[in-house]
Amino acid sequence: MLLNQFLILSAVLFSIGVYGVLTRRNGVMVLMSIELILNSVNINLVAFAAFREAISGEVFALFVIAVAAAEVGVGLAMVLLLYRNRRNIDLAGIDSMKG
Amino acid sequence: MVSLFVAQIRGLDQLESSEVLVAQNVFFAIIALVMVLAALKMVTTENIVHAALYLVIVLAGAAGMFILLGAEFIAVTQILVYIGAIIVLFLFGIMLTKGSFGTEEGEFIEKSQMAVLVAVLIVTVASGSFIDSFRYTELSREAPSTTAEIGDTIFSQFIIPFEAISVLLLAALIGSVVIARRDQ
Amino acid sequence: MIRFLAAVTSSGDSIPLGITDAGNWFLQNVWLIPLIPAMSFIGILFFGKRLPRGGSELGIAALAIAFLLSICTGFAWMDHRDNFHGEEISQALVSGEHGEHGEHGEHGEPSLAVVNTTTWFTTGGVEFSVGTLVDGPAVMMLFVVTLVSLLVHIYSTDYVAGDRRYTHFFAFLSLFSASMLLLVISENTLQLLVSWELVGLCSFALIGHWWEEKENSNAALKAFLTNRVGDMGLLIGVTILFFATGKLLPDTFGSFSIVTTNALASAGLLSHSTLLIAACCLMAAVMSKSGQFFLHTWLPDAMAGPTPVSALIHAATMVVAGVFMIARLYGVFFEGFSIGGSSINLMALIGGFTTLVGACLAFVQRDIKKVLAYSTISQLGYMVMALGVGAWTAAMFHLFTHAFFKACLFLGSGSVAHSVHSFDMKSDMGGLRKEMPQTFRTFIIGSIALAGLPPFAGFWSKDEILVGTGGWGIMGGTGGNGSYTFMLVMGMITAALTAAYMTRCVYLTFFGEFRGHGHPHESGKRITVPLWILAVLAIFAGFLNLPKGFQLVPKSLQERFGHYVEPVAGYFPQISHATPSWSLAIVSTIIVIAGVVFSWNYYFVKVENTSKETGESLTELPNGLTTRLALARMGHTLLVNKYYLDHLYTGIITRAVKEPIAELAYRSNQEILDRTVDTFGRSAVKIGQLNYFKIDQNVVDGFVNASGRISSESGEELRKIQSGKVQSYAAILFAAATILAGLLIVIV
Structure with a gap:
């Protein structure tokens, strides 16, 4: 197997994830796309770990999983709060930052 | 039929290493294809529950990739944490915010050309640089990493990051409770 | 750590540490002692409410086992001290760093502390170990902490009976005991730091036990925050020592080990200025934890907690953590402050000053517990002063005796308060000697011991400190580490003051007529039995360290405490011991008696007579010194307001930090920035006007207009990006x- 197989796969998944983050209006969907991004990063990390025969890449992937879990927890709490306050989770509607 | 399949699997360990490599490549191609398709479906489908299920496929595919890369512990963790916990969390999130989406404006923002552009840009830059740097570099892993190895590394070399992560998880736990709590 | 210590015994590039890893089972497994109360904490927390006695039986059982283990450890240590002839461990050094290691000839046989360590974790090439260091002071503290804690547990079953957070109370008592026990057997400074913080946390939880009252939760916060100030010092000091020792050790860049640090410091291998800075930082920690002037203000407020807590934490054990830390890292302090051969240093000065300050404040308190709190501050000052003048053993001995009589006094005050439902001596007490004979007797014993009259415990330890100052040069009591005459004077004055305020306290509480309401009654067995045990110890504990050369007892009974507690080892500095002197003992006793007589004359004679004349129970003379003399009144006001320290902290310092900074920011904003901008603006206008008529109108205008149109149009376009x-x-x-990343890849 080539290293590049995995790296390009992760790049493709990453960009799909970015597309999701950029186009979806649903807060939960955005969070799911972020998970996709984090997963592609994990594939990348583990591929390099296999390539360099270094275990630290895998440890980092584990840390990414843990961080992702924390991120989903906080993110979903925010989405729920948003839902409670506005009765929807449409990100396009959130423009109070507009100057 | 089943016996045939089993026989095939039994036969796997008698394969030559080059044949193993071929088999690995075949598996890689299948999984990668499924993953990319599922990911595309996930970001484009209108139905959010379906999207969550497509995400499951992608995550399972990633676990398969980890196994191909000889990282069995990560693969198991992936399935446990992602498919076992995070997806459930997502489904709860979907359930609790159900009906929040009127169809009048759709699931997507109006101008998605920009997003396509950005995505293509990312793929181009990333793949370009990968191909440029690694071209035909082979993965020459001799043996898969063991759980014991990972444990040793985490609890010696990475003990402080590990503790930091645990504090982070605690903070996230408390934070999400505080954020989602109903104020009296 | 053991890995680095690979038994290098006689090489030139190593330094003897005075420790061994062999020893009796009890010395090897001393980690069990903190573990048992810690388990009891968890047990009480989870199952306490379901147990028939609300978890208290679990705590008492744990402490009883810990106490028995401590006694066994004590005997094992005594045997080890006298009969152990094993291999001593040495610390390998970076080659070329030879030290001058003198022999410990003066004190006879060296004592080898028993050290057991295990690696906790390794990160970045540094091994973090946990372990136990068992030597004299550790064993002594184990005994004191477990005993006082056990008695306080028993006492509390009656005192806080029926409290709504009864189980919670016992859980934290257990945790507190566990942390303190962990602290005294800490092998390295990191472990010390952890247990130090744990102790602080428990103190916070217990002071605020009745947090529903704002005052109590404020007191808890105050204690916690004041301690944080010092903890920063501890953290910095520990870090400095870590890197300082690391320079001398092979294969590592730092060491937390207490013995190694001390040994290197004592051997003079660490630079003096590093040690001075580290010692100053650590001193800050001592000042906050052990209530030294000027960070002592939390301690009297901490009396808001339940009385058993005050007895356990704020008299006998936790507050001595600071003193113990000095004793533990004595090599660092001894070299850092140059204690030997000097006549004044920071530690001795702080201690001496604190002891006076605390004693003066104790005079004006109405609250019986606050009298004792200030007395604790004063006595802690005594210990710190003793350590500051190099009288290490005297300080430890005073810590030992003080724990008993102060716990006795505190529990006695609790017993009184339990019966009259108040702590106010002036309005709710008086004449209690008849109603509460047991409490009265134990309180008197504790008071005499605190005042330091022979042959009670306080006398011996106080006398030893006074001798240890080395200031009594007139009649032969010399030979200390320096000539700290100033400290001797402070100690003498405090002795007189202590005697006087305790006489006042005893009079106001137990003599005269009862001024409160209701009918006071003697407390139950669970309160009086601990009182009597402590009282007996307050009488006899002093005999453990009869001075050397004391003619009335055989030589084998002299200085037993010093022999077993004071380390004679590589990790301990070579301190010299002062020769005891009869003349000093007699003079100090006379001073104490003078203090008692003075106070007696005022309260027991004058106030008593006036009370009989007027027919009511007075607490002071109606036409006393403060009403007649302006100076005395001023002094009284100063004391009542605690030297205005609280005002200084909250009123002045906090406000000084808050308001002027805001003011300054405002001013600088208004005057400097605005004016600069103004000036710029004005000159720009002038230049502009100048230009306008000459260049602008003709040449530039057209150009500007064009560019203006372009930018407005492109702005119109770009506005869409700024969508929100x-x-x-x-x-x-x-x-x-992505573009940036691509550029980087192309360039690099």
Whole structure:
């Protein structure tokens, strides 16, 4: 197997994830796309770990999983709060930052 | 039929290493294809529950990739944490915010050309640089990493990051409770 | 650590540490002692409410086992001290760093502390170990902490009976005991730091036990925050020592080990200025934890907690953690402050000053517990002063005796308060000697011991400190580490003051007529039995360290405490011991008696007579010194307001930090920035006007107009990007980041 197989796969998944983050209006969907991004990063990390025969890449992937879990927890709490306050989770509607 | 399949699997360990490599490549191609398709479906489908299920496929595919890369512990963790916990969390999130989406404006923002552009840009830059740097570099892993190895590394070399992560998880736990709590 | 210590015994590039890893089972497994109360904490927390006695039986059982283990450890240590002839461990050094290691000839046989360590974790090439260091002071503290804690547990079953957080109370008592026990057997400074913080946490929880009252939760916060100030010092000091020792050790860049640090410091291998800075930082920690002037203000407020807590934490054990830390890292302090051969240093000065300050404040308190709190501050000052003048053993001995009589006094005050439901001596007490004979007797014993009259415990330890100052040069009591005559004077004055305020306290509480309401009654067995045990110890504990050369007892009974507790080892500095002197003992006793007589004359004679004349129970003379003399009144006001320290902290310092900074920011904003901008603006206008008529009108105008139109149009276009939509921002962010990454790849 080539290293590049995995790296390009992760790049493709990453960009799909970015597309999701950029186009979806649903807060939960955005969070799911972020998970996709984090997963592609994990594939990348583990591929390099296999390539360099270094275990630290895998440890980092584990840390990414843990961080992702924390991120989903906080993110979903925010989405729920948003839902409670506005009765929807449409990100396009959130423009109070507009100057 | 089943016996045939089993026989095939039994036969796997008698394969030559080059044949193993071929088999690995075949598996890689299948999984990668499924993953990319599922990911595309996930970001484009209108139905959010379906999207969550497509995400499951992608995550399972990633676990398969980890196994191909000889990282069995990560693969198991992936399935446990992602498919076992995070997806459930997502489904709860979907359930609790159900009906929040009127169809009048759709699931997507109006101008998605920009997003396509950005995505293509990312793929181009990333793949370009990968191909440029690694071209035909082979993965020459001799043996898969063991759980014991990972444990040793985490609890010696990475003990402080590990503790930091645990504090982070605690903070996230408390934070999400505080954020989602109903104020009296 | 053991790995680095690979038994190098006689090489030139190593230093003897005075420790061994062999020893009796009890010395090897001393970690069990903190573990048992810690388990009891968890047990009480989870099952306490379901147990028939609300978890208290679990705590008492744990402490009883810990106490028995401590006694066994004590005997094992005594045997080890006298009969152990094993291999001593040495610390390998970086080659070329030879030290001059003198022999410990003066004190006879060296004592080898028993050290057991295990690696906790390794990160970045540094091994973090946990372990136990068992030597004299550790064993002594184990005994004191477990005994006082056990008695306080028993006492509390009656005192806080029926409290709504009864189980919670016992859980924290257990945790507190565990932390303190962990602290005294800490092998390295990191472990010390952890247990130090744990002790602080428990103190916070227990002071605020009745947090429903704002005052109590404020007191808890005050204690916690004041301690944080010192903890920063501890953290910095520990870090400095870590890197300082690391320079001398092979294969590592730092060491937390207490013995190694001390040994290197004592051998003079660490630079003096490093040690001085480290010692100053650690001193800050001592000042906050052990209530030294000027960070002592939390301690009297901490009396808001339940009385058993005050007895356990704020008299006998936790507050001595600071003193113990000095004793533990004595090599660092001894070299850092140059204690030997000097006549004044920071530690001795702080201690001496604190002891006077605390004693003066104790005079004006109405609250019986606050009298004792200030007395604790004063006595802690005594210990710190003793350590500051190099009288290490005297300080430890005073810690030992003080724990008993102060716990006795505190529990006695609790017993009184339990019966009259108040702590106010002036309005709710008086004449209790008849109603509460047991409490009265034990309180008197504790008071005499605190005042330091022979042959009670306090006398011996106080006398030893006074001798240890080395200031009594007139009649032969010399030979200390320096000539700290100033400290001797402070100690003498405090002795007189202590005697006087305790006489006042005893009079106001137990003599005269009862001024409170209701009918006071003697407390139950669970309160009086601990009182009597402590009282007996307050009488006899002093005999453990009869001075050397004391003619009335055989030589084998002299200085037993010093022999077993004071380390004679590589990790301990070579301190010299002062020769005891009869003349000093007699003079100090006379001073104490003078203090008692003075106070007696005022309260027992004058106030008593006036009370009989007027027919009511007075607490002071109606035409006393403060009413007649302006100076005395001023002094009284100063004391009542605690030297205005609280005002200084909250009123002045906090406000000084808050308001002027805001003011300054405002001013600088208004005057400097605005004026600069103004000036710029004004000159720009002038230049502009100048230009306008000459160049602008003709040449530039056309150009500007054109560019203006372009920018307005492009702005119109760009405005769309500034949509306020998160995702369009994100798209730009992603695109920009990718392009930058691509550029980097191309360039690099």
